[in-house]
Structure formats: C-alpha cells, structure tokens
Amino acid sequence: MSTGAWVLVAAVVAALLFGLYRAYADGRFRGTHEVRGGPPDDTHEPSVLAGAxxxxxxxxxxxxxxxxxxxxxxxxxxxxxxADVAGVVPGVEHVEIDAEHHLDLVRRLGITRTPTTLVLDERGREVTRATGAPEKQQVLGALAGLLAD
Structure with a gap:
C-alpha cells in the first residue's frame, strides 16, 4: 500500500474515533467547572451569575x-x-443566555462551545454541566439528585 493510502486510512480512523467520542460525550452531565474569580469557600460561594x-x-x-x-x-x-423540563418540574426555571453577547460571563464560567447547559442550585451555584444537546432523561437525572435534598 502506498504512503498516501496509509495517510487516508489513518485520517478515516482518527475521524471515526473522534466521532464516536463526541457521540458518547455530547449531552452528558458530568462535573462542574471552577468559576474564575470566586472564593473557594463553600458556605459563601456566590451565584455563577453574580456580577453579570x-x-x-x-x-x-x-x-x-x-x-x-x-x-x-x-x-x-x-x-x-x-423549557419542557422546566414546565414539568415545579420550582425549576430555564434561562437561556446568548454566548456572543455575554463573553465576559462565558470566559469566567469556562464555556467552550454551545450549547452548554449548567444546572444551578437555588442559590445559583453550579451543580453539574453538559456540553452538547442533552436528552430529556439526562436533564431529569441531573435534577433528581438536586431536588431530592
């Protein structure tokens, strides 16, 4: 096989692996992001929207x-x-922010792509986040632990 064919095979395999990773990772809620400029003290941690x-x-x-x-x-x-989840689950609000018009907040929260969904508790602290489009069951699962408290 020629060098060009090997390069083509390697490119196709790399693209396939990247596609499989994105299909697995998109829309899954996992972890949080440390908000820049906020104090690390859990008892007085401000809302992620503080100052916005x-x-x-x-x-x-x-x-x-x-x-x-x-x-x-x-x-x-x-x-x-x-919006559907917020309409079904009492006490839950949906807030949409245009990332292009709030770049300071996007940088502070470490938003790297859209859509990104953050689940905030009642005081506005980040509980978990997902990049990509989540499914309804994933959103309900992310809220379940928070609403059970």
Whole structure:
C-alpha cells in the first residue's frame, strides 16, 4: 500500500474515533467547572451569575442555565428540552443566555462551545454541566439528585 493510502486510512480512523467520542460525550452531565474569580469557600460561594448584567430570576429549587448562539441547531433542540423540563418540574426555571453577547460571563464560567447547559442550585451555584444537546432523561437525572435534598 502506498504512503498516501496509509495517510487516508489513518485520517478515516482518527475521524471515526473522534466521532464516536463526541457521540458518547455530547449531552452528558458530568462535573462542574471552577468559576474564575470566586472564593473557594463553600458556605459563601456566590451565584455563577453574580456580577453579570442579567435580568433573570433563579428557580426556587433549580435553574437550567443554557448558553447558546444564533446559528446553533443543537441549541434550538436544547431550548425545547429544557423549557419542557422546566414546565414539568415545579420550582425549576430555564434561562437561556446568548454566548456572543455575554463573553465576559462565558470566559469566567469556562464555556467552550454551545450549547452548554449548567444546572444551578437555588442559590445559583453550579451543580453539574453538559456540553452538547442533552436528552430529556439526562436533564431529569441531573435534577433528581438536586431536588431530592
């Protein structure tokens, strides 16, 4: 086999592996991100929205904070799913933020792509996050532990 054919095979295998990883990882809630500029003290940890110029109310029990952009097709699907969950689960609000218009908040929270969904507790602290479009069951599962307390 020629060198060009080996390069082609390697490129196809790399693309396949990357695609499989993205299919596995997209929409899964896992971990949190350390908010830059915030104190590490858990008892006085501020809302992730503290200092942001936003007019959004937090949910009584939880908030689904979605970062999206204008030309993002998965963002529209995520919007529908999160709004549906917020409509079904009492005390949960859905807040959508245009990442392009709030770059300071995007940088501070470590948002690297859209859609990104953050699950916030009643005080606005990040509990978990997902990049990519989550499924409804994944969102409900992420809220289950928070709402059980």
């Amino acid at each position: 110029d936003l007019d959004h109310e937090l949910g009584e029990r939880a908030t689904l904070l979605q970062f999206s952009s204008a030309f993002c097709a998965p963002c529209r699907a995520t919007r529908r799913i999160l």
